[in-house]
Structure formats: C-alpha cells, structure tokens
Amino acid sequence: MTKNVADELAGLELPVERGCPFAPPAAYERLREQAPINKVRLTSGGQAWWVSGHEEARAVLADGRFSSDKRKDGFPLFTLDAATLQQLRSQPPLMLGMDGAEHSAARRPVIGEFTVKRLAALRPRIQDIVDHFIDDMLATDRRPVDLVQALSLPVPSLVICELLGVPYTDHDFFQSRTTMMVSRTSMDDRRRAFAELRAYIDDLITRKESEPGDDLFSRQIARQRQEGTLDHAGLVSLAFLLLTAGHETTANMISLGVVGLLSHPEQLTVVKADPGRTPMAVEELLRYFTIADGVTSRLATEDVEIGGVSIKAGEGVIVSMLSANWDPAAFKDPADLDVERGARHHLAFGFGPHQCLGQNLARMELQIVFDTLFRRIPSLRLAVPMEEVPFKADAVIYGVHELPVTW
Ligand code: HEM
Numbered sequence: 194m195t196k197n198v199a200d201e202l203a204g205l206e207l208p209v210e211r212g213c214p215f216a217p218p219a220a221y222e223r224l225r226e227q228a229p230i231n232k233v234r235l236t237s238g239g240q241a242w243w244v245s246g247h248e249e250a251r252a253v254l255a256d257g258r259f260s261s262d263k264r265k266d267g268f269p270l271f272t273l274d275a276a277t278l279q280q281l282r283s284q285p286p287l288m289l290g291m292d293g294a295e296h297s298a299a300r301r302p303v304i305g306e307f308t309v310k311r312l313a314a315l316r317p318r319i320q321d322i323v324d325h326f327i328d329d330m331l332a333t334d335r336r337p338v339d340l341v342q343a344l345s346l347p348v349p350s351l352v353i354c355e356l357l358g359v360p361y362t363d364h365d366f367f368q369s370r371t372t373m374m375v376s377r378t379s380m381d382d383r384r385r386a387f388a389e390l391r392a393y394i395d396d397l398i399t400r401k402e403s404e405p406g407d408d409l410f411s412r413q414i415a416r417q418r419q420e421g422t423l424d425h426a427g428l429v430s431l432a433f434l435l436l437t438a439g440h441e442t443t444a445n446m447i448s449l450g451v452v453g454l455l456s457h458p459e460q461l462t463v464v465k466a467d468p469g470r471t472p473m474a475v476e477e478l479l480r481y482f483t484i485a486d487g488v489t490s491r492l493a494t495e496d497v498e499i500g501g502v503s504i505k506a507g508e509g510v511i512v513s514m515l516s517a518n519w520d521p522a523a524f525k526d527p528a529d530l531d532v533e534r535g536a537r538h539h540l541a542f543g544f545g546p547h548q549c550l551g552q553n554l555a556r557m558e559l560q561i562v563f564d565t566l567f568r569r570i571p572s573l574r575l576a577v578p579m580e581e582v583p584f585k586a587d588a589v590i591y592g593v594h595e596l597p598v599t600w
Pocket of ligand 1: 261288289290300353434435438439440442443446484485488489490541542543544546547548549550551552554555
C-alpha cells in the first residue's frame with residue numbers, strides 16, 4: 194500500500210497547490226486515509242516520510258530525536274536549490290533551524306517578551322492601531338478598498354515595528370522583501386530578497402548597539418552585554434526571524450479570516466452576537482486555513498518508531514499540519530468551519546520546542562482586528578465574487594494577494 198501512495202505523490206512539490214481555496218489538496222485526504230505516515234517521493238529528488246495524522250504529527254514535533262537543521266545532509270528540502278542551500282549554510286542559523294541546547298539558548302532570552310501577561314500591556318496600543326487604519330478606511334470615498342493594503346498588512350507590520358524598534362517608515366522595503374522570500378518567484382529573486390533584508394537588519398542592529406532605544410532589540414543587546422555574551426550575528430539572526438515571521442503570517446491570517454467569516458455568514462452572526470466567542474473563532478480559523486503548512490520538516494537523527502512506522506536515522510520527515518488539522522480523528526467534520534468548536538489543540542502554530550514564539554501576539558492581533566472590523570463596519574462584504582479573489586495557491590505561506598471589500 195505504501196508503494197502506491199508514493200507513486201501517487203510522485204513529483205510532490207510542497208506546498209501542494211490548494212485546488213479549492215477552503216480545503217487541503219485532495220491528495221492529502223487520500224494519503225491520510227491510507228495511513229497517517231507514508232513514504233513519498235519529492236520533486237527535489239529522494240524520498241521522505243509524510244506525516245498527516247494529528248497524533249503522529251504531535252509525536253514527531255515533540256520528539257527531540259528529529260532535527261530542524263536544514264543545513265544537514267538529507268534534510269527534506271523541496272524548494273531550495275544548491276545556491277540557496279549554500280547561502281543558508283554561509284549564514285549563522287536562525288532559531289527555527291537549531292536543535293537541543295543551542296535552540297534553548299537562543300529562544301530562552303526572548304520568551305519573556307511574548308508571554309500573555311507581557312503582551313496584555315500592548316493591547317490598548319494594538320486597539321489604537323487597528324482603529325486608526327479602520328478610521329482611514331471609513332474616511333475614504335473610494336470603493337472598493339483592498340483590505341490587504343488597508344488593514345491586514347499595516348496592522349501587524351506597525352505592531353511588530355513598535356515592539357522590535359524598527360522604523361515603520363521602512364515598511365515598504367521589508368514587507369516587499371518578506372513577501373518575495375515566501376513566494377514562489379525565482380530562487381534568484383528570493384536569494385536577493387534574503388540578502389538585502391539581512392543587510393538592512395545588520396545595519397539596524399549596529400545602530401542600536403551604539404544608540405539603544407526602548408524596544409525588544411535594545412533590551413536584548415543590553416541583556417547580552419550584561420551577561421558578557423554580546424553576539425552581533427546571533428542578534429541579527431533573531432531580528433531577521435522576528436521581523437519576517439512577525440508580520441507576513443498574521444497579515445495573511447487576517448485576510449483569510451475575513452474571507453472565511455464573510456463566506457460563512459451564519460458563523461459571522463455567531464461572532465457578531467458575542468465578542469466573547471472571538472478567541473474560539475480565531476482558533477477555528479487558524480485550524481481551518483493552517484497557513485504555514487509544509488514549514489515543519491525534520492530529519493531523524495536516530496532510529497525512531499512513531500505510530501508503528503520505523504523511521505531510520507538520516508531519513509527526512511515532512512509534517513503536514515494542514516492535513517493534521519483536518520484529521521477527523523482530532524476534529525469532527527473538519528471541512529465545516531465551526532467557530533464554536535473547541536479547536537485549541539490545532540497545530541497551526543506547530544507543536545513542541547519550536548512551537549511559534551509569537552502565537553500569543555498573533556492571537557491578540559487577530560481577535561482585536563475581527564472584533565473591531567465587524568463592529569465598526571457591520572455591512573462589510575466582498576466587492577468581487579469569491580471565484581475572483583486571488584488566493585496565494587502556490588505560496589509558502591497561504592493567503593490572498595488582494596481582498597477587495599466594500600460596505
Ligand atoms: C498567524 C500567525 C502565525 C503563524 C500561523 C505562525 C506559524 C508558526 C509555525 C508553524 C512555527 C513552527 C515552525 C517549526 O516548528 O519548524 C512558528 C515558529 C516561529 N514563529 Fe510563528 N507564526 C505566526 C506568527 C508569528 C509572529 C507574530 C511572530 C513574532 C512576533 C512569530 C515568530 C515565530 C518564531 C520566532 C518562531 C520560531 C520558534 C522556534 O524555532 O523556537 N510567529 N510559527
């Protein structure tokens with residue numbers, strides 16, 4: 194049976210394009226039904242294990258015998274060519290690609306910045322930012338408005354800029370480079386975007402080392418000085434990751450959340466009737482769209498047995514969080530968008546030691562945006578038929594390119 198499954202996905206290139214914008218690719222379900230862990234062949238060559246069951250996905254992601262280090266031989270890479278791998282290997286690693294003690298040492302100093310308690314202090318400012326961009330939307334006579342440019346992108350961009358101490362005046366620069374890095378344009382363009390952004394951040398951190406401000410990066414610099422461990426390259430890597438991970442993902446999720454609710458009016462009614470339900474609705478929208486599918490790949494460093502399957506040291510494993518989040522064993526009738534289901538155990542933020550560091554911030558932004566947008570513009574609707582909404586079917590992070598709305 195496993196052999197047939199491998200044949201079925203021959204030439205698999207991740208992320209597989211979503212045929213229907215509101216469902217995983219059909220192949221995902223067929224694979225999961227056959228087995229929660231299968232062997233698949235990759236377009237980039239070689240084979241890897243494909244994990245699509247919810248329980249099995251959690252088991253892999255929580256297991257320290259799987260490495261996240263993309264620079265290791267045998268790591269299942271689908272989109273990186275040799276030159277990009279070379280670029281990756283020439284840079285200090287990002288936290289995302291570290292393992293064990295090295296990973297804990299990079300993550301520990303910043304955890305405190307992203308606790309629910311710490312972030313609660315940002316809530317009023319985030320509310321102001323959301324209100325500001327909605328004021329601008331309401332002030333314009335122009336219709337339709339592209340929600341991506343008017344709200345989805347500027348809100349998380351401005352929030353992350355203020356938190357990190359990045360000048361918001363540079364937002365066009367870093368937004369365009371980040372979008373390029375997670376799109377499926379040529380590898381040359383993606384490499385150039387990576388190099389330009391890295392140089393920009395290097396310069397920013399250098400300036401903060403001599404002129405600190407009241408922001409996360411300056412606090413990290415002060416902390417490392419105090420501990421006598423100041424590591425410029427490490428700070429640049431951290432800054433690069435936080436700036437890129439901190440806006441593009443949330444922006445896509447804001448747009449998709451609005452599309453999801455507008456196209457399921459009965460669910461929107463539930464949310465509008467009681468804002469107390471918004472946090473649960475946000476979890477369901479995160480599960481339903483699982484925008485960062487395919488980013489959680491691993492390499493077995495030892496022989497491991499998961500769900501009755503024996504994975505050998507040196508074999509690659511791709512955890513499909515989208516498939517796991519649509520596993521009926523974990524979520525009844527997964528194709529139904531049900532804002533009242535308790536979906537908190539979804540894997541949209543990953544699981545285990547690398548689970549998203551910014552998840553509490555993302556949740557808070559999403560909750561504030563949805564509550565405020567539908568309260569202040571209750572008649573908000575799509576300005577084009579759903580079939581004309583340009584979904585990012587082929588991007589590493591799922592979303593929409595544009596979202597024309599009116600009211
Ligand atoms: C809806 C929004 C978001 C989604 C869906 C998302 C998704 C993810 C996922 C799936 C991972 C795990 C990757 C892995 O296991 O290999 C991750 C890691 C990470 N995310 Fe997010 N993210 C979001 C927002 C954010 C924000 C707002 C920030 C920063 C402010 C952020 C910072 C990070 C960092 C630093 C990591 C690496 C953690 C580590 O390696 O220990 N993310 N994210």
